[in-house]
Amino acid sequence: MTYYEDPGPGYGALPPRAAVRSDAPRLSLNGTWRFHLADSVAEAPDGFERADYDDSGWDRLTVPSSWPMHGFGRPAYTNIPYPFPVDPPFVPDENPTGDHRVEFDLPEAWRDLPAVLRFDGVDSCARVWLNGTELGVVRGSRLPSEFDVSAWLRPGRNLLAVRVHQWSSGSYLEDQDMWWLPGIFRDVTLIARPVGGVEDVFAHAGYDHHTGAGTLLVDSVPGARVRIPELGVETEAGQPVTIPGVEPWSAELPRLYDAVVATAAETVELRIGFRTVAIEDGVLTVNGRRILFHGVNRHEHDPVLGRVVPEYRLRQELLIMKQHNINAIRTSHYPPDSRMLALCDELGFWVMDECDYETHGFQPLGWRGNPSDDPRFEEASLDRMRRLVERDKNHPCVVMWSLGNEAGTGRNLDAMAAWTRHRDPSRPVHYEGDPTCAAVDVYSRMYASHAEVDAIGRRAEEPLPDPVLDARRRAMPFVLCEYSHAGGNGPGGLPEYEELFHRYPRCQGGFVWEWMEHGISRPDGGYAYGGDFGEELHNGTYVLDGLVFPDLTPQPVLAEVRKVFEPVHLKVDPAAGVLQVMNRYDFLDTSHLVLQWALGDDGVAVARGRLAMPVLPAGAEATVELPKQALDLPGRFGERWLTVRAVLTADHQWAPAGHEVAFAQAQVAFAQALPAQVTPSRSGVRTESGALVVGPGRFDPRTGRLTRLREWDIEHVPLELWRAPTQHDARTWDATTLDRKTRWAAAGLHRLRYRTVSVETGDGGLIVATLVGPAAIDAAALATYRWTSEGDRLTADVEVEPVGNWTVPWARIGVTLGLPAGFRDLTWFGLGPAQAYPDARAAARVGRFTRSIDELQVPYLYPQENGARADVRWAKLSGPAGLVRLSADPVLALTVRSWTTADLAAADRPADLAPGPNVWLTLDAAQHGLGSPTSGAPILPPYDLQPRHHRFTFTLG
Template sequence: MIQINKYWEDLNVLQVNRQAPRAYYIPYADEQSAKSGRRGQSPYYQTLNGNWKFQYHRTVHDVVEPFYEEDADVSAWDELIVPSCWQVKGYDQLHYTNLNYPFPCDPPYVPEDNPAGLYVREFNVSKPMPGKERYIVFEGVNACFYFWVNGKFAGYSQGSRMPAEFEVSSLLREGKNRVAVMVLKWCDGSYLEDQDLWRYSGIFRDVYLLERDATHVRDVWNKQTFQDGFRKAALAAEIETTGRLEIRAELKDAQGTIVGSIQEIVDGKGTLQFELKDPVLWNAEKPYLYRLYVHSGGEVLQFPVGFKQVAIEAGVFKVNGQAVKLKGVNRHDSHPELGQTIPVKHMIKDLILMKKHNINTIRTSHYPSDSRFMELCNEYGFYVIDEADLECHGIGSAGDFQDGVFHKLSRDPAWQAAFVDRAVRMVERDKNHPCVVMWSLGNESGYGANHIAMAEWVRSRETSIPIHYEGAAPHYEGSSQVDCLDLESRMYASVQQIEAYARDENQKKPLFLCEYSHAMGNGPGDLFDYWEVIYRYPKLMGGCVWEWSDHGIQTQTEDGTPFYAYGGDFGDTPNDGNFCIDGLVTPDRKPHTGLLELKKIIAPIRIEEENLPIGEIKVTNLYDFIDLSHIGVFWKLEEDGRMIHQGQLESIKAGPHSSQIVSLPYLVPEAASGHYVLTLSCWLKEETVWAEAGHEITFEQFEWTAGLKNEPEPEVMPKGTTSVQAEQKGQLLMVEGFDFAHVFNLQDGTLQRLSRHGVEMLAAPAQFSIWRAPTDNDMHVKEKWLEEGYDRALMKVYQCGWEQTQDGAIEIRSRFSIGAVSRFTILRGEACWKVNRNGAVDLLVTTKIQNERQFPYLPRFGLRLSMPQGMEEVEYSGFGPHESYIDKRQSVRRGRFLTTVDEMFENYIMPQENGARYGTQWAVVSNEQGMGLQFSAPGGFSFHASHFTPEDLTKAAHTWELAKRKETIVHLDYKMSGVGSNSCGPELAEAYRLSEKEFQFELKLKPVFKEDE
């Protein structure tokens, strides 16, 4: 190995020659360029991004040649784009693990086979002006690196996701220069970077050269204070210089008007004081930014200034004196092709999607985001929980979380400097960003003196922002009162637990759910319940859903079929499988239905009924700082599915946290008789930076019946029909009428054939079904389901007979049970099938769960049909247009929908139950000519049509493994259990389980030709 100091396993060395951390900025030559914020417009900025020569070594011990020397021949090396993660470029092992270290746990030591990536870049430097200095900045390198300039050692740094800046003036020369970097995959800092993510390596954020005046402004910290209820504000710009310097600072408002100007001499440290009357305050709803321009020598620095106060008063989290609910998500740096290298346009795409879905808060899980992401949060308007690059989850895992092993590093004084260093670099870099409302001391790292030291440093340096750390919660420490932290935080606490906290008068701090409602796969299904409680109690300040995006890696099968890969797909061990596929959006940022659910539930407008028949509704403004004058409302009133009135409202002006009674100009006559549905859609009147005019913020629907409930329309009987003819042939019962021919299998106790005018409607016998393809959130209860054989349950028919009724129908009755081989019978039931004269089949099922065992709740219960090829068209009346479940249905609206079987499929990366429609009134599955089956139930039903059986979905681990069936598989369920968020969150709530011991289900199946109906 080349002769270098082994800093990567030395806890006493976190850096060599690295500059002290400072606030983020780029020096510009003039104010106009500084205002643009575009780095390339600065003559003092030179990017070092681009193609670098690259050589990968399986172990650092294989690096024997001094590649960093000026004359080292690297011409035969590969080329690698910087910034990038070398794993997504074909080097090393793509590896996903959640909490386990991917190496033996022996802190501070890492494997001897420690991969190394060697980088070499040649670049030109102009002749330096007299009195200038030059700095190289690495904004993110994972996990540690050594670097050389023109053959001379320049520095070392670790701590992957924060900038490392080095002064290199004496090492550079006019003309061609060479920088060489050796990046190691592991270092002792890797024990503090055990986040739930793909383990990437390399120079993954930008690298650039800065030219500075020899005497320059090194750091700026903009502190704010308020008086007279925010009517007066003072901005203290604390300036640190490298020597005596004349400084001119101008504070400008959003229109560019100067609101304060100061010129002073600063020698080392000084403070420039600005005072404003009636400042426009910054908040996520109205992110008003002033700009501070600091002129010194030939440089101009620009800083965003958002006048904002964060405070906790009487257990309530407040921004600018107003109680605020944090409606957030956890966001990793994640790109399906680039890994943790995130282009600015991709950042903007994320933020626009979040704004469009009513999200106002981002937790930077579990490390600080790129500085430009923070700048965008300032501008778009987000509250940010800025989290230190600290997680040592694997310490607990290595010892099975017993005997306090989880606290091993957090309580070891030898690691204290490394812990504190991560807080220092985060706070110093981000202290001027208005978006920051909390400092977080990291994630899932136990709790001890080292966290306390972090908090004490932060509080000694910065007092205006609350400090958060969930790891100090009672389930780790045994006490809910941790003095160095300003709030309580929980992960995946149940609704009952957070309500108990809110009602406990001994709990004085606000409660923040830093992670809740695990959005893995088909989920989450518990958002509504959480927010019902969060809004009810001031002490509950909101939370962040886990998480924003699926972390799938774009790849392809051997035959070229593209798919998103997860843990284990690259032979990586240990791995946590598809646990990285747990977001509200797909890797390429297509919203899952869970995001639509979140949007509806956290919407900033609530509409409630006041007096619907006369058009009175109550509108409540849940915004914290703005009124509703920017919102338009379109409404329509439908009577028995026919629109009878519509209009628009322009006069809603309810202020923040206030309500307004609104009258809609419609009138339902007193003598009216019918079913009414009122739909209201709230939309933006004007275009914003994140949405077009007309973008829907939220909607609401109300239903009511006026007068006597309409009697159901009588069944239309075919001409010439008198009665149904039946003939038994062995175990088959042939049932025929005027235009239909059905067959019932008396031995199997089920329908075998349904046809009308000779068109066959079934491709296989109907059967009762209790199994669904487990969702990700079923992962724990699934084991109980499998143990009881729910996935392989069979029907046993004890008795089946038939008779002709007095009204000319045929009635078939059976007694049956459902159970699995080697297990007790799960349920017993009776079924009555009645074939009416018009060919419709009425089904009445009565079931009873057996008491031989305490059976887990059922995934579903209903009738499963297989319809022939070509039955592709789906029309239904119920909730849509997308999937819905008993606990995931706030984002759907009642209506009549026309779709296809393919369009009902929700394509989750891990195949699972999907596409159901809760609360369906009736549905028709037919061919394109309208020939098919109509289904209806008096109490509604859960409806599902797919080209995959539950068994197909259960078996497949990726969507490419699914083989689409020609038949259409239809499920007509009495009830489908909810989806919840139990992959990481609490168990599915009792109210959403199919756990009834006895129940009855009525269903009607009718062959139809829609065009003739």
């Protein structure tokens, strides 16, 4: 057995310890290294670790790096399957092997200083030599390793050589849903370890919410002194201290105290947050209060650098999260860069810190041979958990340890849990993969439906066969470690989950899947996904499943998340003349917020002002009297809407003053009747040049379709029942159920045919009946238009009636009009400014908005249905071609594109979409919800568009 196939954790590394800031000398070895890539171990050069080896012909590579991102080999993406034969602990001979060499000068001041060489992350197995002497072998890619190099360092020139194998026994424990990207991808550092220094430190900092006192016990080397100057604390390590009147740490009030732990030889700096995590009466608490996770799952990814994430980007990610009311992170599915946890301490996040552990590829095999239950992998499993806990134990943001993800069940997971609970009883242990929860402290599920969450909230979930285990699990707090799978347009149903979290104390929120899309930058400016690098096995667009694009630009769903996660709930009650304010923060009062209101008539602001925000403690609620001018201002002839926003009163480190934290809207006046005026008479139907004419509209006398509106030629599709499938339409969690895309395709919704039943005149207008249906089935829909005109306006009253036996829901009920391409901008009064869909519209607000047609599109990395503006009352389409007005009675959804729905559905990436000779308007009376079938949550009944009668009206002019 080769060293890289040995199922153990490796050899030669020192015991793990905390990541700390120290005044001991450090020497970064990051930079340009010599690099050679071999397709297999057999082709890797012998003796490359020797000083006399000639590497002049080698390439140069920046370290840290993922070498496929620099043209060496290729990235590969899989979600579940291993991209090699499943034969643990063995890996194929075709094992890409990257040899790295760097020379560095040791400063004279380091002479005779003990030192360690630290690797913060190497994927997946590394063998290390210093000055020709082997130091050891490490596995556990996202975990640090240190080697004692005291005996091998020398003054002046030194040579470090590292051989990295893409595949190893460790790869069986690292089957996370992400790109396979080998390399030395985190920092490489030489760290002096002075004799008598601070070898390790563990700060136990608790908070007694009854007395307001902090408790502190710092475990470190004998004789180390602990100082917290701000609190006047000076004590010896190992001595417990009670400190009255401390300010506790929480994700909302991330109060940190600077501390030092020092010996005569070394000083270590810590940032201490006093907080106590507990489970009380089946509820997870921090500092005595129930907390609610408004979280995301976060992978580490950079679209250019791969696994390497620069520090500025780490901060940028967290700032965007804070600005969108996200308060928690699950580090899926491995420990992140330790600098990220320091930022979480500072900015304030609850963190579920997860071990670098997943064996998902054994699931399709019925979990046969799963390393989680293989005694050969026991020490490697424990080693990974030890390295996680020891590295991150001093971070107050970490409130839960997670054993890993989707690794089945087994003795090794049980051993990891037992060791963790013994080492750090102050934090609960999490793992979702064992439904019995026998070894953990919280009940966790991924992708439970709303109905299942409701049952769990009532502690009425399906019982376990073992009554003792069932009673134990039923008494646990519940967390959705993954839910509401993002990816393209969606998910829907977020508000309904949030309502359950607030209804049931046991249900303590969860972590949306996932934060970022893992697209890889392409030379053409686009992004690559699975299959773009010639992978034998890949999971395609499944890697595109985030709330933000790879460059961290928010997707529309992030606004939905921000609205649903609002920590202050506002509700305008015009009838009572009050604003209801509910403080949903866990700890924070509302003194940092102010209320701003604005009044709009048909989307035009007519008044605005400020309201005093009542200072409410967490969990409290109150009513605020609305300003009379907002309710009594003399009106215009239109809809009047009152918008109230809760915004920051001052700058915060994560957002400037004026940043919106929450908003609410209500209609305070309805459209008034216009003053009496002469109503244009109906123009009736006449014949001109072989066409039927109704007001400004011309119609084909045979099909009854609109062919011209005023001076513009029109292409008229009388009825649409299909949409360009979303990523959620194309997926299903249940292997026994066909996805919507497949069902719609089988039913032929994308290939409807039209048969004109009748074209008649009557009641001063044109009546057209069209039977619409796909080939090969006997189900259809009858679309009946009643066209009338008054003045220069053309009105269509449309009825849609299903015919026959439909076995699939419809994707939409809409009408499409093709206009000339000379229209460029849309102004509308309705929901905006971004897109809105039936089950994903919480973030939209009623107003008047203007966007170019290009701006209306959402450039999803995999093209799909997007860009609908909902509840549109009226709109204007303008450009060099002129001005078209349209209105709805009462409202319709409106989509405007420079390409057809078929073009959109056929595209594989945004660059495939090119403007054509038309601008296409689709007016939807209804559209199917987005849902989140990827995550097993069935579409909620109100958003399931089953075939049924619909009637809608629109006017063109």
